Amino acid sequence: MVLMTQSEEENFALSASIDNARNVSHILKAVHFKDTATVFATENGLKVTVEDSKCIQANAFIQEQVFQEYVIREDSITFRINLDILQECLSIFGSSSPSTTAMRMMYNGYGTPLVLTLEEDGAVTDCSIKTQEPDQTLDFEFSAANVINKVIMKAECLKEAFNELDVTSEVLQITMSPDAPYFRLATYGLLGQSHNDIPKDSSMVEYFECGQTQSNRYRLNLLKPSVKAVNLANKVCIRMDHRGFLSLQYMIKNENAQVCFVEYYCCPDEEFEDDNEPAM
Amino acid sequence: MKCVLPAVNVKLFAKAVHCLAKIGSEIYFEPLENGLALKTVNSSRSAYVCFLFHQPMFQTYEYEPTSSENGTLSEDVESDGFRCKIAVKTMLQVFKSLSTIERSVESCDINFDGENCKLVFQLKCRHGITKTHHLTYQECESLQAVFAKDLSPNILKCEHKLLTDVAANFSTGLEEISMCVTPCQVNLKSFVNEDDENAKIMRTEMTLNPEEFSDFQIGVDTEVTFCLKDLRAILAFCDVAGTTLEMHFEIGGKPLIISTEQEHYFRANFVMATVANDEDSISQQAEKSNNVNFSSNTRNRSRTTASRKHGSHAAPPRKISPKKKSSTLNNGHRSAMKMPVSKEVDLTTCEHEISPEIPDQNQMPVDDPEHSPPFKRIRSVFFEPSQNLPDHSIVVLAPDSDDDMGN
Numbered sequence: 182m183v184l185m186t187q188s189e190e191e192n193f194a195l196s197a198s199i200d201n202a203r204n205v206s207h208i209l210k211a212v213h214f215k216d217t218a219t220v221f222a223t224e225n226g227l228k229v230t231v232e233d234s235k236c237i238q239a240n241a242f243i244q245e246q247v248f249q250e251y252v253i254r255e256d257s258i259t260f261r262i263n264l265d266i267l268q269e270c271l272s273i274f275g276s277s278s279p280s281t282t283a284m285r286m287m288y289n290g291y292g293t294p295l296v297l298t299l300e301e302d303g304a305v306t307d308c309s310i311k312t313q314e315p316d317q318t319l320d321f322e323f324s325a326a327n328v329i330n331k332v333i334m335k336a337e338c339l340k341e342a343f344n345e346l347d348v349t350s351e352v353l354q355i356t357m358s359p360d361a362p363y364f365r366l367a368t369y370g371l372l373g374q375s376h377n378d379i380p381k382d383s384s385m386v387e388y389f390e391c392g393q394t395q396s397n398r399y400r401l402n403l404l405k406p407s408v409k410a411v412n413l414a415n416k417v418c419i420r421m422d423h424r425g426f427l428s429l430q431y432m433i434k435n436e437n438a439q440v441c442f443v444e445y446y447c448c449p450d451e452e453f454e455d456d457n458e459p460a461m
Numbered sequence: 462m463k464c465v466l467p468a469v470n471v472k473l474f475a476k477a478v479h480c481l482a483k484i485g486s487e488i489y490f491e492p493l494e495n496g497l498a499l500k501t502v503n504s505s506r507s508a509y510v511c512f513l514f515h516q517p518m519f520q521t522y523e524y525e526p527t528s529s530e531n532g533t534l535s536e537d538v539e540s541d542g543f544r545c546k547i548a549v550k551t552m553l554q555v556f557k558s559l560s561t562i563e564r565s566v567e568s569c570d571i572n573f574d575g576e577n578c579k580l581v582f583q584l585k586c587r588h589g590i591t592k593t594h595h596l597t598y599q600e601c602e603s604l605q606a607v608f609a610k611d612l613s614p615n616i617l618k619c620e621h622k623l624l625t626d627v628a629a630n631f632s633t634g635l636e637e638i639s640m641c642v643t644p645c646q647v648n649l650k651s652f653v654n655e656d657d658e659n660a661k662i663m664r665t666e667m668t669l670n671p672e673e674f675s676d677f678q679i680g681v682d683t684e685v686t687f688c689l690k691d692l693r694a695i696l697a698f699c700d701v702a703g704t705t706l707e708m709h710f711e712i713g714g715k716p717l718i719i720s721t722e723q724e725h726y727f728r729a730n731f732v733m734a735t736v737a738n739d740e741d742s743i744s745q746q747a748e749k750s751n752n753v754n755f756s757s758n759t760r761n762r763s764r765t766t767a768s769r770k771h772g773s774h775a776a777p778p779r780k781i782s783p784k785k786k787s788s789t790l791n792n793g794h795r796s797a798m799k800m801p802v803s804k805e806v807d808l809t810t811c812e813h814e815i816s817p818e819i820p821d822q823n824q825m826p827v828d829d830p831e832h833s834p835p836f837k838r839i840r841s842v843f844f845e846p847s848q849n850l851p852d853h854s855i856v857v858l859a860p861d862s863d864d865d866m867g868n
Contacts (some may be wrong), residue, residue, distance in 0.1 A: 373596040
């Protein structure tokens, strides 16, 4: 598996290479619910952000240790890119074959395209993807200090729960509490009301810390993309802060058993009684 | 009404729900003194399924005939308990994934919540996880099909595997299958609508020896045609239940009943309507009987009347080209079984036919303005709600007029 090296001197703003492109595409799958993403590159690695409706944001972190080679010549690089195309290029040789695709990624700074070179079993492909002006991404101002309730559990039980959610319900109500029912996912659909309770002493729950009872409703169609992430994850950390903002952190292992994180932030539906403006 | 299903039986219950879902759009939920009955009927009233889960299936089973929780319902019904029907989609929400259920459910509690008018299903799963579903339901009358299993002259008993293997040989898109029985053999073949001259249709035929069946009683040589899709749904349930099947049938036009049971635990009856044959040699009588059960709006019947007048059709009906009656041919009858019985199927007409005996030919209506394929008719299964709950009841009463009749 020989990587093509550039004959000219490498002075790209960002240059990274990886032996198995699936380690990147696998993580990106977890946040791929919109066609564009914003890529932030720092010396620590890549962060790929996808947003929707200004209410939900997903971030995929691919730390520099995942790459075999990672060189960045600027403090930070930001660009927007079409995620559909990026994923297609990463899996251009087919994603299910036993042999791995090596990838080299190069970016020469503002306005230049992202160049990918992929190689598998001697076949080489060059891709050049146009980059776009980065948009301002939302800052949910979610800080660990404001977290009131936090649960870490194995992903399986949440997988089952998310996949069985009543799709006719507009909202998903998440209740986290130091008292029963501890952790509850509830839907109110046309067919009736369903809830899924996971007690704090369940063997699936690894960490449970809830300061006060919080129950918030979130738009189900916004949280639906996070089902992709939960299906790929091993563990999930669910946090709710004092405003009812939800943070879902998924721990995903790639093929080299390296751990990457994907994070989803979602803001709650606000009741219309007191305020006139919804929390959008 | 309150009951608890242990883990081993939840899968069977879920599979029954899936089977009901494939046939009808609503599941009739009827707690009885000796167990819980789940029934459904398809929209064309040509297939009826009734599962009766006896008390031993449940860890606990509480039944109150005159339930105070029913409120107004008990005033209408003569204190024979709570009954409701639930949309199939709603029930499937609870029992969606069979593999998950098998893997993780430890028990299933079914309760009736009188205050909020909801039926509550609570699945207690491994790792302390609880899934609760509060389902909306509709009150209804009891659904009861009219059929007399014990009077059938033909009985075949076999393992479900036999029929599953047989059904696997037929193409998955095939709607109906014909079974021709004689004391020497059972012949199954794909039923093809002669109107459809499409030469691309693959026809399959299989013959089984009497030895394949554990019980083989043929009183009347006959050929019955029924819906293969329904049969597959039934076999899918029997696969999980692992019990033997019994087929009771008579002639084309009379219902075909498949029943399976595990002593003391459950009993399932699947009643399917069969297509009437126009063979003069075999089912002349059957024709007569069936016509009466239809309103004049059913397209089928008109054809038969016309054909009889001609009297030129020899058996077997399928091979005769419909072109002779080209003026009245109507396409799109791929599946005679699936043709909806019109809403105007009179309750009154049904009421006349309380007994399963063959009525006089004279009762056949003459007016048949509609067109229909020549040699097929749907035999409808009669539906009348019963106030007697046993399965083999023959005498039944008129259905609830408030009830939206299958549509």
